[in-house]
Amino acid sequence: MEKETRYLTFALTKGRLAKKTMELFEQIGISCEEMKDPDSRKLIFVNEELKLRFFLAKGPDVPTYVEYGAADIGVVGRDTIQEEGRKIHEVLDLGFGKCRMCVCGPESARQRLNGQELIRVATKYPGIAKDYFYNRKNQTVEIIKLNGSIELAPIVGLAEVIVDIVETGSTLRENGLVVLEEICELSARVVVNPVSMRMENERITGLLSRLNDVITQEG
Template identity: 45%
Template sequence: MKDWLTIALSKGRLLNDSIILLNKVGISHPQLLLNGRRLLFDLPNQKIRLLLVRAADTPTYVEYGAADIGISGKNILLEDEKEIFEPLDLKFGFCRIILAEPIGAELTRKKNSSKLTIATKYPGITEKFFSQKGISVEMIKLGGSIELAPMLGLADQIVDLVSTGATLKAHHLKIVEEIASSTARLIVNRASLKLKYQRVFELIDQIKSVIS
């Protein structure tokens, strides 16, 4: 399968739009949107293999060559920097990485000068953000439901991914600062860029034509 292209798609919030994008360039499989356990889909006529992987793992599959190409959120790429080529912003999946805290927390903080505790799913982004500000913080890594941490006294602030901000409001949190914005990105294995140059750039050009 040396002449095949393997494309890793991130499961979760980017998947539907990723499938729609591939459909626009003629890459589709009838079972992709079925909620089954199948994770691998071959398109022999096009010599293309599609993989469904955890969003956090997509850059790893691409970096190590298990996939030639992937679609990943910029938030994932910022969190765990990989040796990959990132040729395209795909213009969907927009969200923001933000620092947030409970409404009124600044009043309490003036009375308590102890080190801030930050709950987050993104310790890499968080550490870099506070390091650039010269601020030392204690971090607690959580896998989800980050908004609960301040309510339960687990953390003073959170660093999380938001789209509309409705969940923050529901938990009486306010945005203190926007750290970065995130959209879906096309990523490419560096070896595949050389060994499968023609196929890779044909696909890049096709995708460019439908997102421009």
């Protein structure tokens, strides 16, 4: 008796990333009509024919679902992967959602990044900020975690600099701030659960290679 194919489950980051991901998947013949219904109350969307399941999650939760095997594959921004530090394989750069993680502040703060003095850094990404300042710059800093508009912190004197995502830099300029140092480039990435990668190697690598072909052609 033939072994029944199990469902491959995808966790996609809600919003723009999920939309772009599904557009990319459609180019390799993977679609999910249920997801296109804006009024749907469903939490899990299924493509019965290809034995695929999809669900939407908040960015920071995607690596968690993948690490614990609730999803075999996830699509999430590299900032989230770095910040969450989960035991997952990052396997493919999808090339969209491009931006940079940067240290920003007023021009006057530039000389304070020379590693000699203790400064305060405000950020939504304390893990990335800590790794950058402690391990790459060897500068001791006080990291303050914020959840809202990070640009406000240097303006009101909460912190000398911020660590944040920069796309165009227009918000920074409007608030008299500049990029002082670039930490890393970011974009949407595919992550895979290590056990799924072993158990479903053929299906997952096949899928990744088809995605890679489309990205290469577009690039």
